[in-house]
Structures are given as structure tokens and as C-alpha cells.
Amino acid sequence: MLTIMIIAPYPIEEYFSAIDEAYNLGYRVVFCSDRLYSHEEVKADAIYEITWQDTEKIKEIAGREKVDGILCYMTDCSYYAAIAAKELGLKCNDPEGLAILNNKGLFRMLLKKAGCYCPKYYRAENNKDLPEHCADMKLPVIVKPEVNSSSRGMTVINSKEDDLNRAFEIAAESSRNGKVCIEEFVTAKNPLRGMEADIFVYGDEILWEGIRDSYRVKDAPIRPVYDLYPTDLSEEEILEVKNAVSVVVKEAGIIMGEHDVEGFFTSEGKFFILEINPRPSGYMNPLDIKMHCGINLIKLLVSTTVGDDSYWNELKHFQRSNRILISYSVFSKKAGILDHVHIDDSLHMIDYRPFIGQKEGSKVDDILSAYRPIAQIVLEFESIKERDIAIEKIESLVYPVLIE
Template sequence: MKKIMILGGGPNQIGLLKAAKKCRYIVILCDKNPNCIGRSLSDSFYEVDTIDDEKLLKIAIKEKIDGVISNSEAIMENVAIIASELGLRGNSRESISILNSKEMFRDFQQEIGLYAPKHAIVENIDELSNMLSDFEFPIIVKPVKCSGTRGTEKFESLDVEKIRETVNSCMNYSRNKKCSIEEYVEMSSLIVLEGDVFLNQGKIFFGGLFFTQRSKELPMVPMTYMSPYIDSQKHMRIIEKTLIEIFDKLKIRHGQYNIEAYFNKDDLLFIIEINARQGGHGLPAYVKLATGIDLDKALVTTAVGDDEYFDNIMNEQFEQKYATRHTIFGNKDGILNGLYISEDIRPYVVSIELEKKIGDSVEKRKNGSSYIGFVNLVFENYELQHKYSENIEDYIYPIIR
């Protein structure tokens, strides 16, 4: 029986834990929280900090694991260390480090000739004023090592004091206490490319890509996901060629990666980031709703060397639905009093996932983590899907008092 180690037992790992149990694998779970939500799905539990690579490696050797995975960006380098040390499927720590760092990834893009904006790293707040004089506005300020758009802010013009406050905030959010400043790349539309690509032994599955409608108020924040992703043949060739080149240059051959990208006004592909993990906001379950493909199962099975399910994904035609997943954000601070769903769109709603209860305090949207819940919908065709999804906050919104 295969034995898999999963690092982290929080909500983001539940899909992986359930998939491993369904495959009848022995699950070795590591988390510093003895009361973590995933513990009941494990066969053996170790109370250990998942950033402690030495202790994790000792556990992996002791348990004689067949594979190791996680769905936490901060832990993925330790996944790589364990896999490399034990000769398991995975990638080098160096390659994952590049994806995990906005600084290193921008440098990497420029080194291999891909489009990337002018950028700089702030390590000392006293250097800020001199650095800003070299930039054309608007600019984006964000943490170097962080996910969920926490701390990220766009500035249309120079405001040194406000930018200084944001830089300090970003340094606190960033795992390495550094902040990134880069010139803002204008979007041709608020609808951009996002989704998960999957690699196994160098083969790439692109079926987890979809559109994302960004918020008008905060264009850095993903809001409404729309599958399938349909674009011109030219754009699709550029997207696939660029991603293949990135993974090839980094020697990445295994795992699931969340992509955010768009074509700028000059029709150049800008890869915002590639996260070395599954997409957040329940995106693996959304991909399954849209395509029937279980990316949790694919990640679990390929990690232990079982390629049957992945080969089926690559070789068989999957059934594509016109599925939308909308993230519910508040337009003000207050108390959640209900959820409005227009009668026009209600027939297409298949499920509602509220993270907040009626009577809970909610906040005005400020980043990707300040959501109230999600609504999943399935439409009859592409035109109907985009008619509603591109203006979905007219049809679905929280009632806040």
C-alpha cells in the first residue's frame, strides 16, 4: 500500500487528504496544530512545524514514504527538499524558490527574454524615496513572498508617505520581510487568464485554465472565474509556448501550478506569477465542476508514482461545462444580513458556499482573502455565461447593514 506524506492539515489540504484516503493510501500528516481540521483524515499524525525541514525529513525517512505533497506556498520548498533527498517525484528547491519569490521570478523572466516590467526590491525603508524617482507611474507595491494579494496596492501617482505606509505593511506580510515595487502593466481588459496547469514527468495538462474577471475597485484581486478559457489560436500558442519554456528552463517536471497572466495593450503576454501550489478559493473543486477532472486525485496519485489517472486525463476527451465560480466580496464594512440573488440568474446557481454566517462582521474588499463566500453556476452556453458573469455583481451581492 502506498504511503504519502502531506504537509499541513488546514482547510487548503482537505481536498488532497480526501483524495489520498479515497485512493486507499496511508496518509502521514504533519502540522504544528494538534487540532488541525485534517487530522481525522490521517493514519499517522506528527505535531511538527511544517517549516522545519530537518524534522520533516527525519519523519519521511522513518515512515519510508512513497511521495510528499502540500498545498501551502510557504511549505513547497520543504516538499522539494524531501522529494530530492529521498529520490521521490518532485522538483529542486532552487526552482521552487524562484517561483516563490516575486523578486527572483521577475529577474528570471528578464534573463530568459520574457516580458516583465521594471521592478526593484525594498529592504530598507530609508532607500524608498530615491528608488521611486526611477519609476513611471502607476506602480504596484506588494510583498516579495506572500500570496492572496495581501498588502498589494496600486498607486496612480507619487505619494511618498502613503507608499511608505504600504511598503511597511508589505514588509510585514512578506515571509522574507522584503517589498517589491514594479511599474503597473496596463490590462487590455479586466478579464484575464488564470487557472492551474499540471505537470507529470514533464508532460503538461493545460485543461485547468480559465478566465478571471477582476474587481473594478481592485484590479489586482481575482473575483469571478469562468471556464473554459477560449482565446485566439495565436494567443493559445503563445501561452502554451511561454509556460513550457518557463518550466523547461526551471527544470520543473512535476506538480500543480497556479497561473495568473494577461496580454497587455501591446499584445505581449505578461505572466504575473506562477504559484508552486494549487489555486486557492476552492479552485481544484471548481475545475472538477467545469471539466470533471479531479486535480486533487492527479496530484496525490502522481506523487507516489501512479500515472494511470494522469494518463487518462491526457488521452481522453473531458466534458467541458460553462461553469462560473463567483467570489462574494463586501462593498462596505458591516454585519452580513443576507445574500441577494436575482431571479434572472438563480436558475443557473448549482451551489452556494458561505464562509460567513448571517450576523457575522464582514469587511469591505481589500485583498483576495477578504471574501464572504462563493457561488457556483453552470450555464447552457458561452454567450449566456459571459452575459451574466461579466456583470455578476449586478445579480449577486451580499446584503450588509
């Protein structure tokens, strides 16, 4: 019997789905997190408390449980998990390549090395002579933590009068290595439209069925709110995305796993890879991808992690579907107590996924402060035209109703 180790910060929807798939495949499950959970809280054969940077502890547990692969759902932990897996002789990605993906400054260096579009940037350990180092950059510039898996700590500098030193301090406070990356602000062709993809890498091959359009809303321009399947990108744009991402993935030594790619086309029409996260994307997007094309990325990730190629080989002859979907993240425009989520009767809803802790009667935060959505709703349409009509008024069709 194959055994998989799953390292996660805490048990939430994504990890429960991976555990369920492991059991469906007949594997043993070893769950490791930052505190010791009970078997009532987590369905696993063995549960351990670990510090995710402790590679020796990861190796010790993996050796004791005779694991066949280590699956890490944490961007920050992926580097340490890969070190442990490599030293145990398990199949894994290059740890140094993962460290580059996790570091905004190093990732910009990787983009330049790979010949991909990259804005001017500067990596700063302190704010000494900061204006001098940024003098040749065009305003606006964005100051961001070099190592941080969220959008916190970012500041846009629009003029020379803005406080660059204060922006550095804010970013450094949120950066796990204390360093800051400063780069020219890149204008998107459509400021509210991005490209996101859950790609699956295995050896020299990449599955691209997870490419989608990811939209923001004016009230929260940095918060992804809804995804469109299939993407509206042209064939030429899709080819540009594939070429750029393929080169970067190969340069970073990525040979396996599901990875979350975020990017957009600039006002000049160039594709800019914002980041590649070495983990599946959030909000249970792999479930949306399964509804869209039929491929179960969670099953694929779990099985290939332990060296089981049966499902990967099955997909070589699998007939993909192409369902037309909107995956909508329900956020509230203001904080309050949730009464219910309104969904217009004209919509064909095929899935409703409330997030843990976000039920009727629960406190919800506003869209800018919320850590996660209230729920994820998947809507299906008979045509692209019908979907696009719904997009125009989606915020009046689906919204949370708060208790006054």
C-alpha cells in the same frame, strides 16, 4: 499500500478534498500542520504538529511513516518540503526553482532569463538611495513585499511627491525576508480582466484545461471575483500563454504538480506572467475545472505525488467536456451579519460551496477586508451569449443579504 504526507497550515476545504481523494485511492494519509489536530478534526491515519521550515522534522516523520510522497498546499512551505523530499529520494520539484517562484524579485529575473515580457524592476534590501535607483523607471511604480503570498503590503507610487520611503517600510513589514521589489506598473489591456490557470506538470508534459478568464470588480480591482469557463482568449493568445509559461516552468526546474498561474495581456498586447504559485489555486477552483472539462486535478495531484501514474495514463484517452460556466465568489460590499445569499431564480446553479465559518448568522467582512469569500457558486449556461448576458448584471443576480 501507498502513503502520502500532506502538509497544510490548517484543515480547510482544499485539504479535506485531498485527504478524501487519497482514501478513495486506497492510500494511507499522514497529516502535518502547525498544531496538533485531533482525529475528529482531521481524517488521517497519523497526525503531527510541525514547523513547516523544519526540514529535519519533515524527514524524520516521513521516514518513520514510510511515505511515498509529500504534498504541500502552502506556497511558503513548498521549498522546505521539496528539500526534505529530495534528501529522502522522493520525486519532487527542484527546491531552488520553487524558491524562485516564491520570490517576486527572483521571479522577475527568471522572466528576463526566459525571454518573457518583464517590466523594469529593482530589488531593495533597504531604502538607502531609493529614489536614485528608481530614477529611470516610468511612473507609476508599484512597491511590493519580495516574499509574500498575498496582496498585502503593496503601494502604488503615482508621482515624485508620493512617499517612496514609507511605501518601502510598508512592503518590508509584510515581506518574510524583509526585502522589497519595486517595478514599473504595467497597464492591462482590460484592467478588470486577468488570465488564471491551474496547469498540471508531469515530466515534459503540461495539461492546460484549467485556463480561464479571471475578473475583478470596480469596488475591489485586486480581488478576483468570478471566473469564466471556457476562456474567451483567442487561439493566438492561448498559444502565447502556453509558450511563455512552458519556458518559465522548464527554466525553474518544475517537473510535477499543480501550479497556479496568474497573468494578463498588457495594453500593448504582450502577455505578462504576474506569478506562478507552486500549489493549486484557492477557492476550490480544481472542483470548477472538473465540472468544466471532467478532469479531477485533485485526484491527479494526490496520485502522482506518490508515484501512482494510473490516473495520469487514463487521461491520455479521456474525452474532455466543455461546459460553459461562471464560478462566482460571493463577497459582501460591507461588513455585517449574514442572513442568506440571494441567487436569482433565472440562474442554473450546479454547485454551492459555503466556506468554513461563513454560514447564516455569521459575521462577514467587506470585500476589501475579507480573507475568503462567503461562498463559491457555479452557474452553467447553454451558450456563451447567455453567459455573457448574465455577466453584465451578475452583481444584481447573486449577492449576500445581511441582517439589518
